Amino acid sequence: MKVPFFNTDYPHQLLKDEIHGAFQRVMDRGVFINGPEVGLFEQQFGAYHGQQVSAVCCGNGTQALELILRAFAIGPGDEVILPALTCFASAEPVVAVGARPVFADILSGEKTIDPEAVKQKITKATKAIIVVHLYGLPARMDELKEIAQVNHLFLIEDCAQGHGATFRGKPVGTFGHAAAYSFYPTKNLGSLGDGGAVLTTDEQIANKVRIIRDHGQTAKDLHVLSGMNSRMDELQAAVLSVKLSKLDVLNEMRKTVAGFYRNRLCAHAEKPPNESGHVFHQYVVEVGDREKLMEYLTSNGIHAAIHYPYLVPHTPAFSINERFPVAERAIKRILSLPVFPGISKDMRSHVAEKINAFYAIGEDND
Ligand SMILES: *Cc1c(COP(=O)(O)O)cnc(C)c1O
Numbered sequence: 431m432k433v434p435f436f437n438t439d440y441p442h443q444l445l446k447d448e449i450h451g452a453f454q455r456v457m458d459r460g461v462f463i464n465g466p467e468v469g470l471f472e473q474q475f476g477a478y479h480g481q482q483v484s485a486v487c488c489g490n491g492t493q494a495l496e497l498i499l500r501a502f503a504i505g506p507g508d509e510v511i512l513p514a515l516t517c518f519a520s521a522e523p524v525v526a527v528g529a530r531p532v533f534a535d536i537l538s539g540e541k542t543i544d545p546e547a548v549k550q551k552i553t554k555a556t557k558a559i560i561v562v563h564l565y566g567l568p569a570r571m572d573e574l575k576e577i578a579q580v581n582h583l584f585l586i587e588d589c590a591q592g593h594g595a596t597f598r599g600k601p602v603g604t605f606g607h608a609a610a611y612s613f614y615p616t617k618n619l620g621s622l623g624d625g626g627a628v629l630t631t632d633e634q635i636a637n638k639v640r641i642i643r644d645h646g647q648t649a650k651d652l653h654v655l656s657g658m659n660s661r662m663d664e665l666q667a668a669v670l671s672v673k674l675s676k677l678d679v680l681n682e683m684r685k686t687v688a689g690f691y692r693n694r695l696c697a698h699a700e701k702p703p704n705e706s707g708h709v710f711h712q713y714v715v716e717v718g719d720r721e722k723l724m725e726y727l728t729s730n731g732i733h734a735a736i737h738y739p740y741l742v743p744h745t746p747a748f749s750i751n752e753r754f755p756v757a758e759r760a761i762k763r764i765l766s767l768p769v770f771p772g773i774s775k776d777m778r779s780h781v782a783e784k785i786n787a788f789y790a791i792g793e794d795n796d
Contacts, residue, residue, distance in 0.1 A: 433777045435733040440772020452668035467667040479601045484636040486628045487662035491590040491612020494626035496523035498608045501638040512560040513543040514741045514754040521742045533743040535754045542569035558584035563592030566711035571597045571605040593618040594681045596707035603629045621666040683771035684710040694782035698789035713769035730784045735766045
């Protein structure tokens with residue numbers, strides 16, 4: 431049996447007619463940029479997070495973070511604290527605006543940024559903390575929010591892996607001063623191409639982002655600053671409106687698969703935290719003998735992955751000579767298992783059986 435790591439067969443089959451309808455509507459209207467579909471999705475995505483939440487769409491998640499940093503006027507001489515274990519794209523925007531990324535270690539269980547490590551990294555130059563809800567598990571927003579408040583720092587949420595996740599019942603993306611979303615096709619809410627959004631309850635910040643994303647224009651040909659081009663196109667917005675209507679259903683399906691793995695996998699696989707607000711963008715276990723296990727899974731048709739094999743500060747791009755003991759231990763042991771909505775019962779059983787078999791064989795040899 432072949433088990434892919436990810437595919438979009440299920441949601442796209444489920445929503446086929448509506449997605450085709452959205453395509454047709456956009457084609458018939460003949461407006462492809464800055465039209466009503468983006469406006470509608472912005473309203474819907476903001477409302478999904480609560481009253482008074484504004485969403486501003488943009489080109490992708492990386493640019494959503496850059497737009498936020500620019501709206502907060504973060505630049506040269508400023509420091510931004512972020513976790514050592516994250517997608518490279520969490521750090522790139524900090525460099526893009528000329529500020530310095532300062533990396534902090536993670537919590538061993540949750541894999542999100544360690545609030546105590548954050549405190550130790552704060553200097554006079556610190557302007558912001560970028561919190562990442564890694565794998566779909568909300569970071570410790572109560573502690574992080576307090577640290578940001580006490581130290582007068584901007585709190586930015588990187589929600590690219592956390593669509594629909596909640597912390598103590600409240601949606602992520604609403605704890606900080608602004609949040610960045612990505613709609614890359616593999617995310618929990620994915621478009622059919624690139625897309626991103628900034629979320630904020632601060633209307634002034636939302637307006638700044640609207641201006642910066644559109645070449646610094648406040649009105650046609652009136653450029654009040656030198657901005658960038660970061661737009662979402664109408665087709666993607668129309669598809670995202672359709673898919674947003676099923677986000678919670680699809681997240682529940684991920685949770686069901688996660689529950690299955692939790693019950694079925696042997697104790698050799700350390701399970702991720704079982705928080706109700708976790709939306710399992712990735713289902714990440716910690717294992718010993720990871721490379722051999724991966725080979726064994728591959729030979730049994732199962733595609734697993736590593737998120738991520740390198741810490742961002744230790745990539746050649748940064749080459750920062752600093753130790754992050756918790757994150758360094760984690761990256762040698764983490765393994766992401768297929769958890770996409772629509773993975774069949776046979777497939778997930780196959781994954782669990784093969785992992786258990788791998789460790790049972792090991793025990794026989796002892
Ligand atoms: C995917 C991702 C991004 C970047 O989003 P893009 O749309 O690919 O630019 C940023 N941060 C995290 C944590 C991500 O997973």
